Amino acid sequence: MSDEDEVITEAHGAGSGQMRKLIEELAVSRFENGNAETDVPLEALDDGSVHRLANGGESVVVTTDSHVVTPLFFRGGDIGRLAVAGTVNDLAMMGATEPVALTCSLIVESGTPVKTVERVMDSMRETSVEAGAPITTGDTKVMGSGEIDTLAINTTGVGIVPQGRHVPDAGLSPGDKLIVTGTVGDHGISLLSEREGFDFEGDLESDVAPVNDLVAAAMDAGEITAMKDPTRGGLATSLNEMASKSGVGLEIDERSIPVSGAVASAGEVLGIEPLNVANEGKVVMGVEREDAEAVLEAIRTHPKGKDAAIVGEAVDEHAGRVILDTGFGNRYLTEPEGEQLPRIC
């Protein structure tokens, strides 16, 4: 039950503790939690749900994501690419690397130039071809001027995974190595600096991309025990979620986390931690210790994974918490609270 005066705030959408609490209170407590054939139900709060099919051999993975972003077109991508990549990646995070189909549901503000929508749709097509994820059904709504900010896109994805081969985000065991597939913070830092009107020199741009092919290569190379794509809330949030859901502690070496020079510098200027902001083309995965080097090698030989690194491992101690070795001393790595605002003084 909620207070009469309680309202939704932007912090509820920022992707960490407040958001989980809201989802639990609003959705998990109300909706059916699947049935006997459901391997990953709603209450798991994973990237998608997983259901065994009657054929005995396969499970279907379902995921959905709504996309809003300011500006619609940003350095390195646009809302169309984001909408396809986001859902393809959520399927891949469950182990479903060959999407069966995507939906595209558009909500457009009256007065939006058709050219703008065309550009977005072209980008969706290109990205869906890149990901091998056909868009096969959809819906369009138009709202009055001012009732929505230009454009929002919902995409739903359906994928298939061999039964029992889905990858949860809660599967870490002590000893597992943690791999990050590339530089972190690019999307969040690039968008924040663009919004704040900073024009940093260098190659600051969003990393938005479908990574299902990269994940497939990793899964072929070894045993992946857990996966997340560190979108909202960044790597810090993903690591904390994986630690607490898996009931293990994580020990992370900060110096081994790949961060581009441009992102590190811009992050310092803005007062924003690259570990706390969104990535749209990266994965953090737990890998069985003996497979770690082989999986890393497979990821690094893939064009989207050349900067991949082993960043730490799961341990028995301090379950549910992430310890960061800064190279100087140790501290906890915590989830960022609320939206990230540039620091000023």
Place this chain on the structure above:
Amino acid sequence: MAVESGEPDLQFRDPEKAEQLTDKLEALMDDIDGRVTIMHVCGSHEQAIAKYGLRSLLPDGLTIRMGPGCPVCVTDMPEVDEAVELAEDGKIVATYGDMLRVPGTEKSLDDAKADGADVRVVYSASEAAEIAEEEDREVVFFATGFETTAAPTAAVLTADPPENFSILSAHKYVPPAMEVVAELPDTDVDGFLAAGHAATITGYGLFEEFVEDYEVPTVVGGFEPIDILFGLAQLLEFIRDDEPGLANAYQRCVTEAGNVPAKEAMWDVFETTTGEWRGIAEIPDANLVLREEYKQYDARERFDIDVDTTSSNPLTEECLCGDIMAGKADPDECELFGEECTPQDPVGACMVSSEGPCKIWLEYGGQPDI
């Protein structure tokens, strides 16, 4: 973090140098053979200490605490109320982003903005003056911060800003606050790590009188991990030798005299007055107000601001912000910490700013027990 390109060799983030310095701290603490408490007076110091986990490197018996070093945190509630009232009265209020969520008696500027007031985030006083150039309405710059931001505010006022521009000064001046903390009966400080960036303006020579009067060793320190460890080592040397000395451990930025033109501009425009530092005390000569010659830019003169300076939010009675900034308590000793008081819904200003000790402790999770 592994940085791949674009950043020069960060010699002030060299873990090997850090190890040499921590060995030195160990040896000095062995010589001293007792407990030592160092106070720093700067949110940026606290942030670097927390971010790099430096407390986990310190030898047993050496404690670092944060003093009144967050300008956002010591901005008094009625000062926020004044800014809120001006915003609700139709003025454009421009201020630093950190100030948005600082709670006033009833509302923060963020709340006023949500209710329709025109509140804008700026990165500098000059950006606020630029807004005034473009707008016909009155633009009030809610001017907060220590010497580092007071000097730029002064520079804008001496450069003949637009007529529709004024400032609401909540600028504070650090040295008198250090004196008050040094005098507090239950604050036990063996040495001060003074804030390097404020000293770039004032110069380290400013602290000579303080060291003489209070006989507490003081070292001006920078903000990289190596700067901080180096500053601590210098302080421990003074303490071991029982010498109330003054040293500059931030020589690449700070000189004895400081930035003379900036200082001159600041004292041309501002004078000190007694004022409340939120939660700490009423401190003589620690608030900066406009001099007579610049009163035409004083929002308090230009507008009729009616703010009740006595009321207080009931929860703020439980807030330990004042004790924390006086070096008497750690953030996690506060019952509200992380529960009723979070960065999203702060009770005390220490939870608002990235320079605030409570927000820093929450953000960086404190020191693991490993």
